[in-house]
Amino acid sequence: MSRRGRAEHRQVLRARIVLCAADGQCNADIARALGVVVDTVRKWRKRFCREGLPGLADRPRSGRPRVFPATVVAEVKALACELPAEAEAPLARWSCPELAREAVARGVCERVSTSTVRRWLAADAIKPWQHRSWIFPRDPYFAVKAARVLDLYARVWEGEPLGENDFVLSADEKPGVQARYRKHKPLPTGLGRPMRVESEYTRGGTLAYLAAYDVHRARVLGRCEPTTGIAPFSRLVDQVMTSEPYASARRVFWVVDNGASHRNWAAAARMNDAFSNAHMIHLPVHASWLNQVEIYFSAVQRKALTPDDFFDLDEVEQRLLSFQSRYNTTASPFGWTFTRHDLNQLLARIGHHDRHAPQPLAA
Secondary structure (H helix, E strand, O other), X not given: OOOOOOOOHHHHHHHHHHHHHHOOOOHHHXXXXXXXXXXXXXXXXXXXXXXXXXXXXXXXXXXXXXXXXHHHHHHHHHHHOOOHHHHOOOOOOOOHHHHHHHHHHOOOOOOOOHHHHHHHHHHOOOOOOOOOOOOOOOOOOHHHHHHHHHHHHOOEEOOEEOOOOEEEXXXXXXXXXXXXXXXXOOEOOEOOEOOEOOOOEEEEEEEEEEEEEEOOOOEXXXXXXXXOOHHHHHHHHHHHHOOOOOOOOOEEEEEEOOOHHHOHHHHHHHHHHHOOOEEEEEOOOOOHHHXXXXXXXXXXXXXXXXXXXXXXXXXXXXXXXXXXXXXXHXXXXXXXXXXXXXXXXXHHHHHHHOOOOOOOOOO
């Protein structure tokens, strides 16, 4: 203990007192050698004699008397968990200074500092100044539709496992990809300096990137179009369904959201009429987060389009298709872990917030 490099100084000092005593030194000599008073030496020799090594630890202390009772702390935390509108405060979110002022105005306490309020909230990880966007499920058949898609991701359809000649594609469009030409060329990364990108640019138009992502093979087939719509999406379907292995597949399931290009039963019938082995599976409304191609689109945005500096739309198209080819050579399927059980838990939690519109669970 006396030689430990990271031990507290007080622990090292107490250990040295005991070692000096073991060498036969008297209290006065130990105090003089270690620069402490004799009473300190006497105290720790007596503690060690009675209790051994545990006696060299500090005794439990009550600490400084509590300034604020527990009820005040609880009321401030409860206030932080209310919306400011409920308190008729002209605020969108609470901050620690605002909570301190509101607590005093309500008579919860006479005065309290901002740092004290911050410490109380930190104890329970309450952060009313943060917010996240979310949306309640609107589709009365949300659970049923979402469960079908989750089953396909798990290679199951209507209770039966998919065969080797069955494929699951996740498809969507990424509209509004801009060709922005910077006034000055970006400067590359340097020693202690990140890449620098000019903020001024000239617009060179927009295009849409349409892609179908093979969920279990991690392969992307995509194309660029001037805009989105039924015709561009149909051309993507033609491109995919006329290439192998999808042209000769037993079944190809297309997981899509409710965008205008592929909405409702009419789009499903149109696809099946053109290709009898293609089946369109719609996600529930406001459930694009269950569409795996969105994960691929996020990678496109982060790795290929940000920061952007394209002279024209041809350069944008070349970048997108080149990234697609590069992705197909190195990608592996996403580690999708969201299952029916997770879906039921999510809907149960949402039901606690919206008791008037309970959601049915996935079978």
